[in-house]
Amino acid sequence: MEMIKVDHVSYSYQTKYCTIEALKSVTCxxxxxxxxxxxxxxxxxxxxxxxxxxxxxxxxxxDIYVEGESTRALNRDRYRRETAAVVYQSxxxxxxxxxxxxxxxxxxxxxxxxxxxxxNAKRLIEKVGxxxxxxxxxxxxxxxxxxxxxxxxxxxxxxxxIILADEPTGNLDSENEKNIxxxxxxxxxxxxxxxxxxxxxxxxAMEVDIIYRIKDGELxxxxxxxxxx
Amino acid sequence: MIIINSIKQMFRTxxxxxxxxxxxxxxxxxxxxxxNLWNCSQENQRRFSDIFSTxxxxxxxxxxxxxxxxxxxxxxxxxxxxxxxxxxxxDIGVLAFDGAGYLSGPERRPYYAxxxxxxxxxxxxxxxxxxxxxxxxxxxxxxxxxxxxxxxEKVLYSYYPFNMPYFYYCDHNxxxxxxLYADKTYIxxxxxxxxxxxxxxxNNTDGYEYIPFRGIYTSQTDDKGxxxxxxxxxxxxxxxxENFYQTEHGQMWLALVEESNMLNHxxxxxxxxxxxxxxxxFTEDSYLSEGKGFSQEEYQSGDRxxxxxxxxxxxNHLSVQDTICLPLRYANYAHSASIGMxxxxxxxxxxxxxxxxxxxxxIIGIYDLSPGASKNSGYALxxxxxxxxxxxxxxxxxxxxxxxxxxxGYTTSFQIPNGTIDEFMTIWNQTGNPDLEINFYDKGxxxxxAGLLNMKKMSFVLLGAGIMTAVLxxxxxxxxxxxxxxxxxxxxxxxxxxxxxxxxxxLTAILFIxxxxxxxxxxxxxxxxxxxxxxxxxxxxxxxxxxxGNTVAELAEKEGExxxxxxxxxxxxxxxxxxxxxVFGILIAAISMNQNLKRxxxxxxxxxxxxx
Numbered sequence: 065m066e067m068i069k070v071d072h073v074s075y076s077y078q079t080k081y082c083t084i085e086a087l088k089s090v091t092c093x094x095x096x097x098x099x100x101x102x103x104x105x106x107x108x109x110x111x112x113x114x115x116x117x118x119x120x121x122x123x124x125x126x127d128i129y130v131e132g133e134s135t136r137a138l139n140r141d142r143y144r145r146e147t148a149a150v151v152y153q154s155x156x157x158x159x160x161x162x163x164x165x166x167x168x169x170x171x172x173x174x175x176x177x178x179x180x181x182x183x184n185a186k187r188l189i190e191k192v193g194x195x196x197x198x199x200x201x202x203x204x205x206x207x208x209x210x211x212x213x214x215x216x217x218x219x220x221x222x223x224x225x226i227i228l229a230d231e232p233t234g235n236l237d238s239e240n241e242k243n244i245x246x247x248x249x250x251x252x253x254x255x256x257x258x259x260x261x262x263x264x265x266x267x268x269a270m271e272v273d274i275i276y277r278i279k280d281g282e283l284x285x286x287x288x289x290x291x292x293x
Numbered sequence: 294m295i296i297i298n299s300i301k302q303m304f305r306t307x308x309x310x311x312x313x314x315x316x317x318x319x320x321x322x323x324x325x326x327x328x329n330l331w332n333c334s335q336e337n338q339r340r341f342s343d344i345f346s347t348x349x350x351x352x353x354x355x356x357x358x359x360x361x362x363x364x365x366x367x368x369x370x371x372x373x374x375x376x377x378x379x380x381x382x383x384d385i386g387v388l389a390f391d392g393a394g395y396l397s398g399p400e401r402r403p404y405y406a407x408x409x410x411x412x413x414x415x416x417x418x419x420x421x422x423x424x425x426x427x428x429x430x431x432x433x434x435x436x437x438x439x440x441x442x443x444x445x446e447k448v449l450y451s452y453y454p455f456n457m458p459y460f461y462y463c464d465h466n467x468x469x470x471x472x473l474y475a476d477k478t479y480i481x482x483x484x485x486x487x488x489x490x491x492x493x494x495x496n497n498t499d500g501y502e503y504i505p506f507r508g509i510y511t512s513q514t515d516d517k518g519x520x521x522x523x524x525x526x527x528x529x530x531x532x533x534x535e536n537f538y539q540t541e542h543g544q545m546w547l548a549l550v551e552e553s554n555m556l557n558h559x560x561x562x563x564x565x566x567x568x569x570x571x572x573x574x575f576t577e578d579s580y581l582s583e584g585k586g587f588s589q590e591e592y593q594s595g596d597r598x599x600x601x602x603x604x605x606x607x608x609n610h611l612s613v614q615d616t617i618c619l620p621l622r623y624a625n626y627a628h629s630a631s632i633g634m635x636x637x638x639x640x641x642x643x644x645x646x647x648x649x650x651x652x653x654x655x656i657i658g659i660y661d662l663s664p665g666a667s668k669n670s671g672y673a674l675x676x677x678x679x680x681x682x683x684x685x686x687x688x689x690x691x692x693x694x695x696x697x698x699x700x701x702g703y704t705t706s707f708q709i710p711n712g713t714i715d716e717f718m719t720i721w722n723q724t725g726n727p728d729l730e731i732n733f734y735d736k737g738x739x740x741x742x743a744g745l746l747n748m749k750k751m752s753f754v755l756l757g758a759g760i761m762t763a764v765l766x767x768x769x770x771x772x773x774x775x776x777x778x779x780x781x782x783x784x785x786x787x788x789x790x791x792x793x794x795x796x797x798x799x800l801t802a803i804l805f806i807x808x809x810x811x812x813x814x815x816x817x818x819x820x821x822x823x824x825x826x827x828x829x830x831x832x833x834x835x836x837x838x839x840x841x842g843n844t845v846a847e848l849a850e851k852e853g854e855x856x857x858x859x860x861x862x863x864x865x866x867x868x869x870x871x872x873x874x875x876v877f878g879i880l881i882a883a884i885s886m887n888q889n890l891k892r893x894x895x896x897x898x899x900x901x902x903x904x905x
Contacts (some may be wrong), residue, residue, distance in 0.1 A: 077896070112895075114455065115895045115898070116895075118787070120786075120787060120893060120894040120895035121893040121894070121896070122893075140789045141789050141790065141792075142789065143785075144786075144787060144788065144789035144894075145788065145789025145790075146789070149789060152787075152898075156351035156783070156784045156787065156898065157784075158302070158781065158782075158784060160301070160302040160305040160306065161301070161302065162300065165298070165301075169298070169787055169788065170789070171900040173294070173788065173789060173790065178294075183433075202305075222788070222789075
């Protein structure tokens with residue numbers, strides 16, 4: 065079932081010196097229960113596309129539909145809170161909150177009681193392979209990999225149907241990378257989530273159902289892989 | 294959750310928090326200090342205005358001084374006395390001009406003579422020179438150019454018992470006295486005087502001699518000061534012929550006897566529209582020691598209430614709430630009661646003045662004289678002088694003006710607002726009345742005002758500096774806490790927090806620090822103000838005994854004669870300045886915050902500065 069439809073989406077922004085055309089009439093779809101990879105060179109527009117999918121801004125032209133409803137019409141705060149969870153390349157953790165508090169944050173925002181949120185957070189942190197000790201550390205005390213896993217745990221905690229991840233395994237060792245990819249795959253295939261990852265890593269790309277490749281803001285090609293191969 | 298997280302995050306940056314708390318406290322303290330000092334200076338100015346008053350007295354300058362020759366029979370020579378002459382007598386109306394801005398007056402006070410036969414006006418045993426109206430004959434024909442022996446025939450009036458068979462008489466100030474015949478009887482109005490050849494410091498062994506006292510004459514004028522035409526002979530000695538007392542002159546002599554008797558039971562009554570205008574009260578020579586002063590209502594409605602001197606009250610067992618009947622007989626516009634005896638005793642008809650206004654007055658206050666108060670000037674209050682509201686005199690005194698003269702400082706005064714003397718004089722000088730001299734008395738308010746203005750300027754600078762510091766601190770803080778917290782806002786927005794939730798998240802921390810900082814700073818500002826005011830108290834001590842309606846008890850509460858003129862820091866101002874800082878801080882934070890929230894989370898996250 066089609067979860068997200070990207071329909072001739074263009075996005076540009078003005079800097080002090082020039083206008084950057086980040087996306088040029090991109091059209092594609094994302095279905096539930098599948099894992100997608102968006103690949104492309106740096107500055108090709110893949111992070112911009114991910115951000116638009118996350119409802120962090122609106123396209124300059126074209127539309128993005130989520131379950132048939134345009135993001136222009138959506139309550140985007142609610143959409144980000146309840147539907148789309150994002151794992152950022154730069155993690156975007158609250159530096160003054162512990163790992164546990166970071167993970168708890170989206171749950172508490174959704175109105176889950178503190179005790180339940182704490183238990184869930186503990187479970188999620190364990191699930192992404194972090195130690196008990198790490199749970200109480202602040203982001204600056206953690207390695208990049210640990211921070212990345214906290215960010216993933218936070219995304220999982222938001223319990224949205226869409227998981228958007230920007231280089232989610234960029235800072236992980238191969239074992240953790242594998243675990244995280246498997247976790248995301250499970251969410252897509254068993255949990256019926258729509259998982260979209262940006263990656264440069266062919267090994268990660270190998271694991272997804274569909275790959276979109278972007279170059280200079282244009283969606284060039286769609287490739288389908290059989291992940292069972 | 295948002296609020297708890299916000300405060301949690303704030304406490305995890307303790308140095309930043311403490312720094313901001315200190316800066317916030319500092320600005321709150323400066324604003325509270327400046328605000329309180331400003332308020333103190335305003336308050337002091339108000340209090341000074343209440344305590345101090347500026348009185349102007351008006352005196353007409355003489356146009357000429359006339360030298361009058363007076364014969365002294367004792368020294369057998371003339372002595373000279375300067376008599377001021379006035380081209381015309383200025384009316385008090387000249388003081389009514391645009392821009393005068395009087396708080397009170399101007400008023401020209403006469404004093405009235407009230408005949409109160411039921412009251413004692415002098416203590417027993419109090420000495421005074423005697424005067425008497427007698428019939429007497431010389432022992433032999435003589436010219437009274439020096440003391441001549443007279444045989445007493447009849448006493449018509451004497452203040453003291455006059456029972457000696459003979460006395461000495463001298464027409465002392467007359468260089469050409471008329472012959473007196475031993476076979477004739479004369480009526481004489483005379484007063485006791487020291488004998489010839491007596492010099493101060495020597496014993497008087499010869500007894501007193503008697504010299505002519507004021508005789509049959511009048512100084513009655515109309516209300517413009519013009520002497521009323523009359524036929525009074527201006528005599529102090531006259532031959533008593535047969536049926537003399539049935540003659541016109543004889544009737545006048547009998548009227549003089551009646552007047553002399555009444556004078557012994559006469560008290561001066563001063564009507565006023567404002568007790569503050571009476572210089573004796575202004576100079577603190579007199580003060581209310583019991584009861585209260587006149588209220589504005591009493592002045593305006595002319596209630597029959599009065600203030601009496603302590604000695605008169607004691608002598609007659611009068612106290613506050615008692616009543617006294619005051620039949621007013623004549624008015625003297627030339628002098629104050631303390632010096633006002635040099636006028637004709639009879640009216641232009643040669644009769645004793647009859648009562649023109651009679652009323653029963655309730656005593657509402659008793660005044661005392663300060664120790665060392667001057668008694669020898671026109672500004673002093675006379676013995677037994679009773680003060681009443683001017684409007685309480687219901688009938689006109691126009692037909693009973695015993696004496697009229699130019700405006701004098703002790704009869705004419707007004708009150709203007711403190712600190713407006715220069716302004717007043719500038720306008721006054723344009724009215725073209727150079728023959729009127731105005732003297733101001735403000736108890737040093739003009740000098741004090743300069744100090745007050747300095748204090749006000751200083752507090753203004755402090756307040757300005759406080760506000761400036763507060764603004765700078767708040768902008769600095771907003772930049773540090775909000776603009777630089779852009780990333781936090783971006784993360785919160787990306788996680789689905791609404792704009793208002795983001796606002797709450799950041800503002801809670803700021804509010805917490807702002808409230809704490811303002812509280813600490815305001816308390817510090819309050820305490821500092823009190824310290825500052827306390828240090829200034831030593832130089833701001835003023836004598837405030839004079840103030841309308843103050844009784845002795847109230848004065849005692851004011852630390853005896855002195856009262857400290859200073860204010861305490863106001864809790865209201867302190868709270869207000871603290872709250873202003875909080876509100877201002879939150880406002881600036883909210884505005885800064887709003888700039889961030891206007892941007893899409895994507896732009897915030899990427900950190901790029903988009904232009905339109």
